[in-house]
Amino acid sequence: MSKPQIYWNERAETMSRDELSAVQLAGLQKTVRHVWENNAFYREKLRAAGAEPGAVRSLDDLRRLPFLTKDDFRDSYPLKMLCVPRGALREMHMSSGSTGMPIVMAYTGNDLDQWAECMARCYAMAGLTAGDTVQITPTFGLFNGGFGMYHGARKAGLFVLP
Numbered sequence: 001m002s003k004p005q006i007y008w009n010e011r012a013e014t015m016s017r018d019e020l021s022a023v024q025l026a027g028l029q030k031t032v033r034h035v036w037e038n039n040a041f042y043r044e045k046l047r048a049a050g051a052e053p054g055a056v057r058s059l060d061d062l063r064r065l066p067f068l069t070k071d072d073f074r075d076s077y078p079l080k081m082l083c084v085p086r087g088a089l090r091e092m093h094m095s096s097g098s099t100g101m102p103i104v105m106a107y108t109g110n111d112l113d114q115w116a117e118c119m120a121r122c123y124a125m126a127g128l129t130a131g132d133t134v135q136i137t138p139t140f141g142l143f144n145g146g147f148g149m150y151h152g153a154r155k156a157g158l159f160v161l162p
Helices: 011-013 016-036 038-047 060-064 070-075 109-125 146-157
Strands: 089-092 106-108 133-135 159-161
Touching: 016 038, 089 109, 089 146, 106 109, 109 146, 146 159
Parallel strands: 133 159
Antiparallel strands: 089 106
């Protein structure tokens, strides 16, 4: 009898706290630098908070980063918060807009790969393995939910019932 799969990405899911902190810090610094260099909206938010790229030296600096509000998203509708060229986008989804203007989320291929990885991990944690059947009940309109589950199920090799 084979050992059940409990990890999707064992290396990423079992690293030490120090390794995880190093990965998180590198990702935070990369993200702050990227948005600073590629979008005036974020650059102004970061500048006002004193969180320029060189100022983010530890995970404790996370508390210095500015919060974004739904109004920020609404005021930036549809793509004023974009940090990549429009041609780099592969999908776009949005909220229902039930409390006002819909909130747009645009995704690059890398974003979709990361989303699929995250959801594949969720499926593995739930005990599903390649070939198992999963029914995706959230809708497949512009709403995000169903598509994240779908991308993850495909990555995990699951049989999908949308």
